[in-house]
Amino acid sequence: MNVWDRPEPPHRPVPLDRQRIVAAAVALADEGGLDAVSLRKIAARLDVGPMRLYGYISTKEDLFDLMVDEVQGEILPEEPPGDWREALRLLAHRTRQAALRHEWLADLLGGRPAMGPNGLAVSESTLSALDGLADVDTALRAVETVAAYFTGAIRREIAELRAERATGRSKSEWQRSRGPYLTRMLATGDYPALARAVHEGTHVDAGTSFATGLDWVLDAVAARLAGPPA
Template identity: 65%
Template sequence: MVVWERPEPPERPAPAPLSRERIVRAAIRLADADGLDAVSLRKVAAELGVGPMRLYGYIATKEELLDLMVDAVHAEIRPTGDGWREVLRSLAEATRRAAHRHEWLADLIGGRPQLGPDSLAASEAVLAAMGDIDLDTVVPAVAAVNAYVVGAVRREIAERRAERASGMDQRQWQASYGPYLRRTLATGRFPALARVVHDGPHLDADETFRAGLDFLLDGIAARVVG
């Protein structure tokens, strides 16, 4: 029986009452503060002021705990809008915002489908918005948006982590490599790259995300109309 179907132990009088929700919220607090390395059943138990063995009545493994954490964050992802394009945009932007609030989410999405109730509710909202569009278009279109978001947020979170590790933000890092890049481009070996560096748009993270998403949605729209 999967964790979402498995009943919780009956309540009992205790100095520190437990529930699956309280356990998951404690794990999310730890992960938000210090990343996934800070999450273990022992550390979560300590956060809640109970012994580790008490948690096993609610959660059998760390993998179950991670699944529950991801599903809890999906409660923050509620795609809305009129029509498929607005809903897909809402899905992408809401997922990105959730990953910015919970950096560890970027490490856990993009693999096998999430099947918890909140994850399924988000998927239902998206698929319902696709209306009567042919499923041969719907399935790869939604998959393409999800793949774009996963790639984009992982890149953004990787940049955040690099800034913390190096002590340099993106502008400072670019400045440190500027002389090398100018010398390299001056050789004439990379003319297309030089044109982009000198004349291309220099978008921030928000602009880059939205521009890429627009390209993707435009492509889906062409297929839907076609």
């Protein structure tokens, strides 16, 4: 049975419901990542016996589904998007913002479709903005293309943030520490394209890079929605 269709057990002396369980799980994941989430730790945080949780959630997979759907509620726009481009841009930026608040989300992006109530609402909001502009398959490919871009970009950004915490050095500090080695390698003349990128390229922050790449992907989607090339 789907976790959202499973009835909740009756209340006991200590009130408990899926909402409280999921909130505790999200808090644990925010503090220590997905590895920090277990039914035992959730039960301890809620001051209940671990066995009580099995009446609400039978597997960790169910728990993760509920956690993702909880965060999908943060991704859902407050107002309907004005057009398809705004809908896809909002989906990308709001997913990135949610992942920066809940870094564990990056580990669960790109898997199975989000089938909880909030996840379905996000999909409905996004696809409705494309309704009538293209056939269903083209609309689905457009959403998948944008999702593939922001999923990869978000995972890379979160990986860099985790590396900074693990090493105690920022990205710029790490780059400076590798500077002498890179300078020697580029001086060999074996990497002319890379040398030009290093010396002439403009280095931008993660937010700017994300927004620029997203605009390029949306431009490509717009060209496809306009019709096949002649």
